Amino acid sequence: MKDWFEDWFGEEYLALYPHRDESEAQHAVDMIAAEVAGKRIDRVLDLACGGGRHTRPLADLWWTVGLDLSAVLLKVAQTAEPDGNYVRGDMRVLPFADRSFDLCVNLFTSFGYFESDAQHLRVLAEVARVVDIGGTFVLDFLNSKSVGASLVAFDEKRVGDQVVEQRRAITDGGKFVQKTISLSGSEKKFIERVRLFSVDELVMMLEESGFSVRDMKGDYAGGPLTDQSPRAVMFAVRE
Template structure:
């Protein structure tokens, strides 16, 4: 079983509890401006998790579909008490269960890219994004900045959440940034999870996105819209569109 099939369960919600709705609201506020999202815009939240960003998009009046592979995270998304009309679907990002040109926009947030070892598998995700967007439609891919990860990686961190000790160990293995998460309860029970994301340079991402048929309009270094800097930006946020037929 691949790491991403094991790691996105109930314990994931504990480890990433700090990623709350306020972060999502702030990010979506900027995304909406960049992609011109609003009332009636059909948006796919690709790898939606618990639906934090999906709900924020829906509050703007977008017609939102959220897709994720994790049944646990989708269950949490569907349990929201807000009646926002969001459609949640389980599926693999490499083979999206939607017809061609289904959406006005696709957003892929919180480093939900680079999960696969082979470049060809990651490229499939981009080709699927292109396939399901209408001509002239928009996309956003929020990815890590390889150089910032290499420079700022914290090898180990530890914290307590109630009676659970959360130990995170991080390292670089070639083109991959890896993490081991060890959860230890007071009585000694341990659970261990792995994360492994393939890092790409700006040039590699640009080449892959271009090959998929998507057109990049802008690369930002954060959700404030700062221009991307290889040495200083924390993120690589790509925004662009599917060209219209000529």
């Protein structure tokens, strides 16, 4: 049986979410650049790059390669940036040599997709392997403290001639946040299911994987992380 993300991030995903926020991506990259200012950065990995909306502004600053599992999204990225560096691969088995990168970023909740925490730790172990000693890993995750308070259980929107219904719930005793996407007049449903790690759990996992968390931000403007913050952006250094 396939994992949900293997089926979801394809043509249907693009049809239902045709426009992702490019300005938001630029804000995130600007915040990262300010945080790592003064560090020598020659090579950057955008891990789970999707359609490349973060890869492009990163590549304006540094040599950058984007990796993703979705051939469909990588085609979008390559079309938007024909000279860009994009690789298809699984984040659990990265196709790069040890210590290849000075900076690795994983943005817009592109972590927590597996059922087993052992698989999440495997991802972090691979990141630790390919990031050079003293290099930086930026993990941009949802803030579990604010998810429950801000969760919208149901909404719908029109995309072309389709009505898209989205239902959200916290499941498995608070361990996962799940979104079910369905189309009016269709039996087909899609699932997004993300492990709802707390900030403390993320810090513990990063430290267990060989990183030291040096800073945490709560939004793409670089604001402090609070219980109400929309994001939990970890800046971790490879030890």
